[in-house]
Amino acid sequence: MHKPLSKASQLGRRGFLGLAGVAALSDSLLSRKRVVRALLAKDMLAENTGSSAGSSPGLPPLKITDVRVIVTCPDRNYVLVKVLTSEPGLYGVGDATLNGRELAVAADLEQHISPLLVDRDPEQIEDTWQYLYRGPYWRGGPVQMTALAGIDLALWDIKGKRANMPLYQLLGGRTRTGALAYTHASGRDFAEVEDVARRAMKRGFKCVRAQVAIPGLEGTYGTPGNKTPEAAAWRVANLAGLPQTEVFEPASYLRVVPRLFEYLRAKLGPEVELLHDCHERLDPIQAARLAHELEPYHLFFLEDCLRPEYKESFRLIREHSTTPLAMGELFNSLWDCVPLIKEQLIDYIRCDLGHIGGITAGRKVAALAELFQVRTAWHGPGDIGPPTHAANVHVDLSIPNFGIQEMVFFPDVTREVISGGPEFKDGYMNVSDLPGLGCDVNEEAAKKCPYRRAYLPTARRKDGSVQDW
Ligand code: EZ4
Numbered sequence: 001m002h003k004p005l006s007k008a009s010q011l012g013r014r015g016f017l018g019l020a021g022v023a024a025l026s027d028s029l030l031s032r033k034r035v036v037r038a039l040l041a042k043d044m045l046a047e048n049t050g051s052s053a054g055s056s057p058g059l060p061p062l063k064i065t066d067v068r069v070i071v072t073c074p075d076r077n078y079v080l081v082k083v084l085t086s087e088p089g090l091y092g093v094g095d096a097t098l099n100g101r102e103l104a105v106a107a108d109l110e111q112h113i114s115p116l117l118v119d120r121d122p123e124q125i126e127d128t129w130q131y132l133y134r135g136p137y138w139r140g141g142p143v144q145m146t147a148l149a150g151i152d153l154a155l156w157d158i159k160g161k162r163a164n165m166p167l168y169q170l171l172g173g174r175t176r177t178g179a180l181a182y183t184h185a186s187g188r189d190f191a192e193v194e195d196v197a198r199r200a201m202k203r204g205f206k207c208v209r210a211q212v213a214i215p216g217l218e219g220t221y222g223t224p225g226n227k228t229p230e231a232a233a234w235r236v237a238n239l240a241g242l243p244q245t246e247v248f249e250p251a252s253y254l255r256v257v258p259r260l261f262e263y264l265r266a267k268l269g270p271e272v273e274l275l276h277d278c279h280e281r282l283d284p285i286q287a288a289r290l291a292h293e294l295e296p297y298h299l300f301f302l303e304d305c306l307r308p309e310y311k312e313s314f315r316l317i318r319e320h321s322t323t324p325l326a327m328g329e330l331f332n333s334l335w336d337c338v339p340l341i342k343e344q345l346i347d348y349i350r351c352d353l354g355h356i357g358g359i360t361a362g363r364k365v366a367a368l369a370e371l372f373q374v375r376t377a378w379h380g381p382g383d384i385g386p387p388t389h390a391a392n393v394h395v396d397l398s399i400p401n402f403g404i405q406e407m408v409f410f411p412d413v414t415r416e417v418i419s420g421g422p423e424f425k426d427g428y429m430n431v432s433d434l435p436g437l438g439c440d441v442n443e444e445a446a447k448k449c450p451y452r453r454a455y456l457p458t459a460r461r462k463d464g465s466v467q468d469w
Pocket residue numbers: 099277279329379380381382383406456
């Protein structure tokens with residue numbers, strides 16, 4: 001604490017130029033390169049990590065020895081990160097899955113990030129986050145932020161294992177006994193949605209997200225479409241194929257959705273919490289109309305109404321409706337969250353910890369949101385792996401302004417490759433008391449499930465023009 005983190009950062013450029021001067025005297029380009037490399041290595045290692053000054057008292061100094069990237073497809077594609085350390089048996093597991101662009105993240109980790117991490121101190125999580133985010137000049141974007149999240153999760157996992165504590169303890173300890181969860185109910189018609197919702201409620205869910213196929217449109221986000229269940233298994237059939245195209249028309253969608261919720265409220269009663277995901281498909285005025293028309297059915301929230309680019313458009317919805325609003329699964333910068341939170345334009349911030357930079361980023365979003373009475377609702381779909389779901393719940397359990405947690409049940413084939421992760425009970429998510437994140441990866445099992453190229457569907461209007469997915 002009393003010691004500055006690194007002399008290297010103070011010397012920085014001065015040290016480098018000094019050595020460059022010396023190297024210039026040398027007549028061989030090769031030796032110059034070697035000297036510069038040696039100096040860079042010294043800056044990074046001796047000053048930043050090698051000094052055991054940063055280590056926890058009583059514990060030996062620690063170094064990262066390897067970063068392994070595991071790409072695997074147990075039911076769907078996942079990119080896992082395993083950060084190994086100089087302490088035998090001590091490693092961290094993170095998730096760096098970006099649906100549809102998995103190999104770009106894997107290449108970023110393997111080719112660009114891993115060489116920067118070997119020999120660093122894995123305990124310096126914040127410094128590593130800053131170094132990987134602000135260090136490379138070309139910062140941000142979903143690929144880099146997903147890679148950074150994978151590393152961040154693995155480092156938090158190591159820290160928890162070292163401290164012999166589950167992560168929520170290191171994040172401040174429990175603020176609640178469980179994290180209120182919501183599941184998805186979707187169907188080809190209202191009755192099918194009702195049926196699926198009832199089954200979820202029987203299973204203990206107190207909150208259900210409802211999506212219905214829109215008559216006359218081929219495929220609707222989050223539903224089995226208007227097809228038979230066999231034909232609707234497009235995801236599996238489509239692995240290694242090309243993206244499916246869904247057809248979207250806002251007019252039909254806007255007519256059907258309020259009627260769905262009128263129906264569900266009448267059938268399911270007032271107690272169950274209902275949610276709906278617009279999946280960034282609406283224009284501001286359409287979203288304002290939908291939020292207004294849904295008011296009588298008292299949604300828990302209306303999710304991701306607008307495209308992620310222009311946050312101020314949420315003002316228009318706010319002016320017209322008291323339906324609670326949630327936004328953020330497509331955000332990949334902390335700064336995406338700022339206008340929505342500071343103007344209180346939303347009620348729930350629902351970043352994806354796997355795409356915004358991990359736990360280190362999520363804690364900051366949550367703290368900012370707390371100051372403006374915004375609650376969290378971290379993205380929790382099947383296309384991010386169990387370590388990110390575990391990170392979600394460790395944060396949920398330790399912050400004061402947790403709102404709700406989206407969740408999925410992973411199939412057995414996935415759990416054989418990636419074990420651990422949060423568990424559902426009586427409407428709430430919880431984590432075990434295993435130290436760290438509580439997940440592990442079976443590399444042998446992962447090898448048996450090789451990557452298969454897969455795409456999310458895309459959407460078009462009836463006239464063939466591109467529609468936001
Ligand atoms: O479609 O994660 O709220 N959940 C969602 C997800 C997203 C996928 C896209 O990769 O919107 O199901």
